Structure formats: C-alpha cells, structure tokens
Amino acid sequence: DAGITQSPRYKITETGRQVTLMCHQTWSHSYMFWYRQDLGHGLRLIYYSAAADITDKGEVPDGYVVSRSKTENFPLTLESATRSQTSVYFCASRGAPAGGDYEQYFGPGTRLTVT
Amino acid sequence: GNSVTQMEGPVTLSEEAFLTINCTYTATGYPSLFWYVQYPGEGLQLLLKATKADDKGSNKGFEATYRKETTSFHLEKGSVQVSDSAVYFCALILISGSARQLTFGSGTQLTVLP
Numbered sequence: 001d002a003g004i005t006q007s008p009r010y011k012i013t014e015t016g017r018q019v020t021l022m023c024h025q026t027w028s029h030s031y032m033f034w035y036r037q038d039l040g041h042g043l044r045l046i047y048y049s050a051a052a053d054i055t056d057k058g059e060v061p062d063g064y065v066v067s068r069s070k071t072e073n074f075p076l077t078l079e080s081a082t083r084s085q086t087s088v089y090f091c092a093s094r095g096a097p098a099g100g101d102y103e104q105y106f107g108p109g110t111r112l113t114v115t
Numbered sequence: 116g117n118s119v120t121q122m123e124g125p126v127t128l129s130e131e132a133f134l135t136i137n138c139t140y141t142a143t144g145y146p147s148l149f150w151y152v153q154y155p156g157e158g159l160q161l162l163l164k165a166t167k168a169d170d171k172g173s174n175k176g177f178e179a180t181y182r183k184e185t186t187s188f189h190l191e192k193g194s195v196q197v198s199d200s201a202v203y204f205c206a207l208i209l210i211s212g213s214a215r216q217l218t219f220g221s222g223t224q225l226t227v228l229p
Contacts, residue, residue, distance in 0.1 A: 103164070
C-alpha cells in the first residue's frame, strides 16, 4: 500500500512487557517521527529520525527506544510497558524540505492499552 | 521555548454556523504555521498553512491569517457542515531552529449538529 502505515492498529498488553509498534512509509521520506496523543496534551514528539541510522530524542523519550536501519521503517519499542504509556501513537514522515514545505504525513495511529 | 495555545473545546455548532477556533503562539523566531485536522479514527491531515506574516492559508472553505503583531493564527469557516466534525490542531515549525519539528496545540474538538 502506498503511503504511511502503522501496525498493529490496536494493542493491549500488560505492565512490564515489551511492545513494538511498526511504522512503514513508501515515499522514501528522509524524516520520520513518533508522537503520542493524550487528552489535553495534543501531540507530543517521542523520537524522530532524519535518515537511516540517525535518530534523536523529542519531548517525551523516556521509556521508548527507536531504530532506523532502513529508510522506510521506523519501529518504536516500549522496553517495559507502564500504564502511563497507554495512549494513541502516531507515526509521521516528511521529505527534505523544498521551498519551505515542511508538511508531515501521518499514519492512522496505534491505540495502545497497558493493563 | 516554542508553544501553541488553542481555545479549549469542545465546540458544538449547528450546521451553517460561523466557526472560529483561536490559536496563539510563542516562538523565538519566525515560525511557519499550520492547521491540521483529525477525523474520527484517522491520523492527522494538513488543512492549511502559512509561512510568513500576513499570509492567508485556505482550504475546503477554512481560512487562517498569520498575524505576527498578535502572534495568532485563528481558524475560520463561514458555514460549517456536519462533515467538518473533527479535532483541529494548530501547530508551528521554526525553520531557523536546528530541530525543525512541529509543535502542536492541545487540539479543539468540533461537533457540528444537523
């Protein structure tokens, strides 16, 4: 499928378990992002990546790990899930800016519940 | 640091009513400004944008004007439809910064009743 996809769309896990959320984009965009969406907070950036093998922390990185071995994939791992990580997670991507265009394209989201 | 403040929701309107969602920002520089929309069960989509002062972004009947003097980017639509029911996010990006990441407001839920 063309575009940006996330899997799974829904996940329920237990406290302490490791969970990996997948993100895949078909545009060969250099930049990819992970956000979490919580009521009253809007979207907060967890991690981002400017290119394969280049990642950096965002606003709320604690408890999360990312990797980017291939341009098209950007998995997000919760090493030991906590209830506070219950949220909706969005992946996004964008190309290198052209003419000041920094538009990001978002995936459909993964709703994660930690019990 | 950079921040975006949106009017608190939820906002409930009747079809064909006039819509305003207020957005103000704080930035150490000259940001580009965006409105994103999130329909139920979906990811965010860019609705409109403005990259410099006095620019007006417009799309699908929505408009917003970049006001540097009031640091605002209010979203307006003259006649809303039921299909406009969604969550609207104001956002900024600071082109001169090293990170060049979007900073979002907390979102405003809009419900339009028939």
